[in-house]
Amino acid sequence: MGFEEVLSEVGxxxxxxxxxxxxLGTSMLLRSAHVYxxxxxxxxxxxxxxxxxxxxCSxxxxxxxxxxxxxxxxxxxxxxxxxxxxxxxxxxAQYNVTGISLDTAVDLYDEADNSLEVxxxxxxxIFSENSLYPSSxxxxxSLVCGSAYVMEVAQSVFFAGSLIGSPLCGLFSDMFGRRKTFLVCFLFTIVFGVALSFSSSVLMYMLLRFSLSGFIRGIGLVACxxxxEIVAPSKRLFVSNCLYIWWGFGYMLLALLAKFISRWRLLQAVITIPYIPIFIFAWFIVPESPRWLLAKRRAGEAEQVLHKIARSNRRIVSDDVIAGACKLDEQTTQTETQQDKINKQAEYLAGSKTSCVQSMVYYIISFTTTSLGVDPYLSFVLTGLVEIPAFLACAMFGESxxxxxxxxxxMMLGGLCCCAIAFIPLGIWRLVASMTGKFCISMSLSILYTWMAELTPTPLRSSGMGFxxxxxxxxxxxxxxxLILKDVWEPxxxxxxxxxxxxxxIFCLCVPETKGQPLPSTIRDTEQLYICRTIIGDEDDVKVSKKEQEDKQTGYTSLDLQEKEEEI
Structure with missing residues (x-):
């Protein structure tokens, strides 16, 4: 019995x-609050x-x-x-009143009105208090006028932190373990998140946001x-979408908190402090991935995790079955070479091209929801709300x-909706088009993240997701x-x-299908998926791929079995 079958047996x-x-979902809840x-x-x-x-004026x-x-x-x-x-x-701008007192200006008001230099x-x-946003x-x-661009830079710096944190956290997860990386990212998110609420300058604010972003990205990456890795193949897409539904709830939570917490420093502290109890519970409950343990030739520890899962799920599975599956899977991971790892990196590029565009679509729609001509809090809540049916639709259509x-x-429908938004005036119809586009692109992103995880073998899964x-x-x-291009033409x-x-x-049609395929344990397992490379897909190739996967689980190829029959 192979590892996939044993994982189904334990639950x-x-x-x-x-x-x-x-x-894992509660950790995703506050990630979206930090991003936005x-x-x-x-x-x-x-x-x-x-x-x-x-x-x-005394x-x-x-x-x-x-x-x-x-x-x-x-x-x-x-x-x-x-x-x-x-x-x-x-x-x-102001009038040049250098050397002119207030009293003198009052006396010369009529004469000075049009004669002073601007x-x-x-x-x-002097900042007037905004009824919607009392603190900023x-x-x-004082980031206005000549310094107005700084906030755009700050947001790019935040995403740059994710850019660096993503591959590093993925690498550390593959080297030192999923659980350790997850908990370390949690700890530093708490530290930098709380420190951010005490920022004394915009430089300190940007540096802390940069650091925070990298660890927040690590939490999301390792959580996925x-x-x-701890559920059966038929539940992978469902679990992935469950995690992203929490992301959508985080949207709505941020809008609710921002509505009633007007001071930005307090708001930052409020969206960070709940990580503390989550960290404590995660320390005692979240296990190490048994797949990673097998990839690191630690079959004994993987057996312990599987026994723990079986006991918690009240399933009875014999020790021999678990030990045999772990031993077989451990042996298959030993045949992998470093050259295999290098060769397969190029195969990830097609998915990465689409993810870059998808992220831009996703974030541009998200960052412009407060300027659609309706209440900014309401539009932001709707933006988060629309993600929930999008993730449910992802689970349904991704399987069918x-x-x-x-x-x-x-992706195609999301892009067409965005193009339509450019020609719709401000108001309810632009909001409808924006929400439809957000629905489609959220669904697309959720599918893509699961898809890429299913394409990457266990020893490289976190590194691959980081890339x-x-x-x-x-x-x-x-x-x-x-977004700066709106100064040229708003749409x-x-x-x-x-x-x-x-x-x-179109690029996503170049990536192989993974529906119904076992999660690859080695580079060679991943290569079998690339048999289904064509746009239409070849049914015979899929059957061959599945057959080879079965051979892997039994330890024999079809040729081996034929030779044994001839010997008999």
Missing amino acids: KFGRFQKLVVFL FQLFAAVEPPHYCQVWRDED GMNITTAECESLKKELSIPSTAANDNKTVEYEQC IPCTDGW IIADF VIGT LGRRWANFIA FGVSSRLGGVLTPIV LPILLIGSLSVLAS
């Missing part, structure tokens, strides 16, 4: 696996240049608020709004690997159509840069990534 998705997946934290914490509030900082018999209003009227250029009923003041702000800004990183660090065709259709994550995070890094970013999504959907 395809029993009580133990459900508990582990629940804990800046969307609510870095909103630009109304502002204008600060002038006559040290002067007051001799004018007016209130402090009226004094500030007078300073603003005397020192800030203004124009009539479109309705001709209100006045719009410049946010980054210059950039020289003494900082931008106001705390553990989840797929297969990974390849389900991903192709979802795949580099491409995905690169899309995240490019997102703020692409340009969404139109660009929609077109790229349509083109990139």
Whole structure:
């Protein structure tokens, strides 16, 4: 009996696996809150240049608020709004009142109105409190006017942390174990997350966000690997989607928290502190992956994990069956060479090309949901809510159509929706198109992550997912840069990534199908999947692949059996 069969015997998705997946899911819940934290914490509030900082209106018999209003009227250029009923003041310019006191400006108001030179702000800004976003990183660090680009850089720096953390965490997971890497990432996420709420400068903020991002990425990457390695093949896609449903709930939780927690420092602490009890429970419950233990020739420890799973699931499996399966799987992993590992890296490129585009589509839709012409909190909640049916649809269509065709259709429809958004005016219909695009691209991403994990052999699974994550995070890094194109033409970013999504959907047809295939333990197992390389897929090839997988589990090839029969 092979390892896949034994894993089914101890419980395809029993009580133990459900508990582990629940804990892994709670870790995913807060990951999305950290990724989109800046969307609510870095909103630009109304502002204008600060002038006559040290002067007051004590001799004018007016209130402090009226004094500030007078300073603003005397020192800030203004124009009539479109309705001709209100006045719009410049946010980054002021009259040059150097050497002119407030009292003198009041006396010369009529004469000075059109004669003073207009210059950039020289003494900082006064920020008006925004009813939706009372506290902002931008106001705390004065990141407006000439420094307005810094927040876009900060978001790219955050994704750059994921770009580096993804391959490193994947490598450490393959070298030192899934469980150890998972817990270390948890610990450092708590440390950097809490420290972030005490940032005293924008440089400190960016450095901490960079570090936090790498470890948050590690949590998500290893959680997905553990989840797929402790369940039977028929439950892999389901488990993967369960984890991503928690990601969608994290969306909605962030909007709810941001609605009632107006101070960004407190909000950052609130989305970090719950990691502490999750870390404690994970320490005692989350096991090491038995597949990884076998890949490292630690069959004894793998047997202990399988016995623990069987006991928790109240399944009776003999010691000999478990020991035999572990011994056989351990022997198959010994035939792998370093050259095999190097040769197969190139096969990952097709999936990585699509993941880069998918990430850009995903994040651009997500980061623009608060500017669709409806309530920003409501639109963000809807953005998270739409992910839940998307992941359920992924589980259904990924099994019925297969990974390849389900991903192709979802990417194609998502790209077409994005292209449509570019030509729909602000309002409810743009929101509908945006949510439809988000639905499709979320479904596509979920399929792709499971698909790539199913293509990668056990000794390289975390490293392979890390490599795949580099491409995905690169899309995240490019997102703020692409969004700058809206200054050229507002719909340009969404139109660009929609077109790229349509083109990139073709690449996924070059990746082999994994539906119904055993999770590969070695590079040679992975090579069998690449028999099904054509777009339509060859049924005979699939049968050959399955037959060779069966031969692997029994230890004999069809030729060996034929020779034995002839001897008899």
